[in-house]
Amino acid sequence: MCGGGAVTDSRAGETEAREALRPHAEDAFADELRALAAADDRPRPERWRLSPWAVSLYLLGGELPDGTVITPKYVGPRRLVEVAVSTLATDRALLLLGVPGTAKTWVSEHLAAAVSGDSTLLVQGTAGTAEEAVRYGWNYAQLLAHGPSRDALVASPVMRAMAEGRTARVEELTRIPADVQDSLITVLSEKTLPVPELGEEIQAVRGFNLIATANDRDRGVNELSSALRRRFNTVVLPLPETAEAEVDIVARRVDQIGRSLDLPAASDGAAEIRRVVTVFRELRDGVTADGRTKIKSPSGTLSTAEAISVVTGGAALAAHFGDGVLRAGDVAAGVLGAVVRDPSSDTVVWQEYLESVVRERDGWKDFYRACREVSA
Known part of the structure; x- marks a missing residue:
């Protein structure tokens, strides 16, 4: 019975993905990701679904030995994609910078899908983004009833990515207030997220990294501090050359x-x-x-x-x-x-x-x- 239930749940999930108005990258291109994983015999960083070579192939497109065609997700300089992918394999976070419409969000989503199999650990940056969206929040009913506890803690996408060794995404980083931006400094430098209310900290496990995007035309809105910018390797995505x-x-x-x-x-x-x-x-x-x-x-x-x-x-x-x-x-x-x-x-x-x-x-x-x- 358990096996049958698992199959039913899987089929239901696939049906929901097909019916979604905009499926997540890992759902929309699930067949390609599976084919790449099956053909990929190169070394993979810990908790990565694919090797860096296969991640680049997924973004740039190509053909596998069995004839499977991988559609290009990004049309642009190959070296930029290789630099972005290799950055995620190090301890430095990745900042995708460019004018509006240069596929920063698109590339960010597909990188997370190929690396972690999950592009949904997302913080959407706006002028109203609060620190809780980057660090953690609280279930106030639990907090009032029982005080600070792990059960009352509401993990942010960044905290979840740290604990699970996945890739977190922060969109429009320069639209986030400067004091909220700087809450990422400890996460990116020390790979820890302190929870002083519990006297604990969340330590990032291997596989964790973060991709941020920023708009060239937002410079001066909430300029990144030099301390935060140093934690990123910046890749500038250009407009199409021709x-x-x-x-x-x-x-x-x-x-x-x-x-x-x-x-x-x-x-x-x-x-x-x-x-x-x-x-x-x-x-x-x-x-x-x-x-x-x-x-x-x-x-x-x-x-x-x-x-x-x-x-x-x-x-x-x-x-x-x-x-x-x-x-x-x-x-x-x-x-x-x-x-x-x-x-x-x-x-x-x-x-x-x-x-x-x-x-x-x-x-x-x-x-x-x-x-x-x-x-x-």
Whole structure:
């Protein structure tokens, strides 16, 4: 009976993962992780599910000897991924730094999934993140009834990761108040978390490490102290170097998101994806792709993540309210919404770009008309 119950619970868990709107990385790519684990004969750090080599392969993609295809989770410099993975195999924590939309959270989640098999030990940084979210809290009913005790202690994701030898994640570290940030110093330097109310401490076991992400544009919001920054090895994730790489990233993610949401597939979308990426890159760089015309940049970041959102929204429009073919009219409103964040300044930038660049570009008349319609 016990064995049957275990099978039933496992199947129920798999069904729940399939039905989740956004499955965790370890659930969405469970087959790939299992195949990698079976083929991985390289040394693994203690409590790691995969070797550092296999973790890198999981992120960058490739093919196993048995023909299993591992899809790339990150398209970018291989060396950056190798540095990030090797950092987690040491006693230094990892800080992923970059402008919005450079896949910091995505990489963080997949690293934790591949290393620990669990990406859910997460602290989401905001201006309201309290120290309890990083260290520990209390069950106040238990605390009032029986006083401080292990039963009354509510472990944070970081404390759980320390005790279980797993990877903890802290998102948007620079949005967390400075005094809360600094509660990580003892954790990262001494690998202990004191609990003075109990006269105890939680010591990290082998396998524990921490991945934090921070936004380049948040510098000065809650700047990391030099003492905390020294505890991290920083890896800067860049924007895609070429238009071709960015088009590839957008196409892959739109396809993945569409399948997870059961969106009807919008056909012939390659041209519009390339067009959205071109617009974003030119406005982001302040110059046209051929380098001949300088243009003003808007206040927003126009990241790859925003391009993915624009194309996904356009694919939904084309599938549900069009003929299934992704066209300029399906992405125009999304592009406008991404570019014009500050109506007082960005509207002028957008109108100048439309008239001086888009209007004159061969083969872009349909996109120009669609953008003019939604901008009116």
